[in-house]
C-alpha cells in the first residue's frame with residue numbers, strides 16, 4: 001500500500017509515517033523542509049503542483065491530510081489579527097483541499113483509495129467552550145470539506161474519513177496532553193484500515209468512537 005502523509009516532520013505525522021513504514025507500507029512523508037522526504041508546504045499552490053508532478057502516475061492508496069497549525073491557542077479576542085486568520089485557514093483548510101485536489105489523479109489509480117483528514121474535536125459545534133476561534137473554525141471547515149468530498153467521490157469509490165486524533169502530547173498538544181503520539185497513531189491507523197466506501201463521511205475519534213458534528 002502506498003500512503004502519503006503531510007506534515008510528517010514531527011508529532012502525529014512523524015509517528016504515522018514511522019508506524020506505517022514499519023508494517024511494510026510504502027510511505028511518502030512530506031514536510032516543509034527536507035527533513036522527512038518530499039518537500040511540501042500544503043498552503044503553497046506552486047509546491048502542490050511540483051509534488052503532483054513528482055508522483056504523477058504513482059497510485060496512492062491512502063492520503064493522510066495531517067499537516068496543521070494552531071496559532072491562536074492562548075489568544076484573547078483582542079489579540080486576533082487578520083494574519084492569524086489568514087495563516088490558520090491557509091494551512092488547515094486551503095491546504096487540505098489543495099492536497100486532495102493535487103493527488104486525486106493518484107488516488108484514482110488505486111484499487112482501494114482512501115482519504116483521511118485529521119481534523120479535531122474542536123471542529124464540533126456540539127462543544128463550544130469558547131476561545132481558539134481561528135483553529136476551531138479551520139478544523140470545522142476541514143470537517144465540512146471531508147463530508148462533502150465523501151459525497152462527491154462516492155461514485156468513484158474513494159472513501160473519506162475525518163478524525164479527531166485525541167489530545168496528543170506533541171508540540172501542538174503540549175506536555176499535558178492525554179495520550180502519546182504513538183497511541184494516537186496506532187488508533188488512527190486502525191481507523192484508516194477500517195474506512196470503506198460504506199463508512200465514508202464518518203467523523204471518528206482515534207479510539208473508534210463516533211464524534212458529534
Ligand SMILES: NC(=O)c1ccc[n+]([C@@H]2O[C@H](COP(=O)([O-])OP(=O)(O)OC[C@H]3O[C@@H](n4cnc5c(N)ncnc54)[C@H](OP(=O)(O)O)[C@@H]3O)[C@@H](O)[C@H]2O)c1
Nearest residue numbers: 007009010011012032041042067068120167168170172173
Ligand atoms: N496534538 C493534538 O492534541 C491535536 C488534537 C487535535 C487535532 N490535532 C491535529 O493533528 C495534526 C497534527 O498535529 P500535531 O499535534 O502532530 O502537531 P505538530 O506537532 O505541531 O506538527 C504539525 C505538523 O504539521 C506541519 N505543518 C505545519 N504547517 C504546515 C504547512 N504549511 N505545510 C506543511 N506542513 C505543515 C509541521 O511541519 P513543520 O515541522 O515544518 O512545522 C508538522 O510536521 C494537526 O492537523 C492538528 O491540528 C492535534
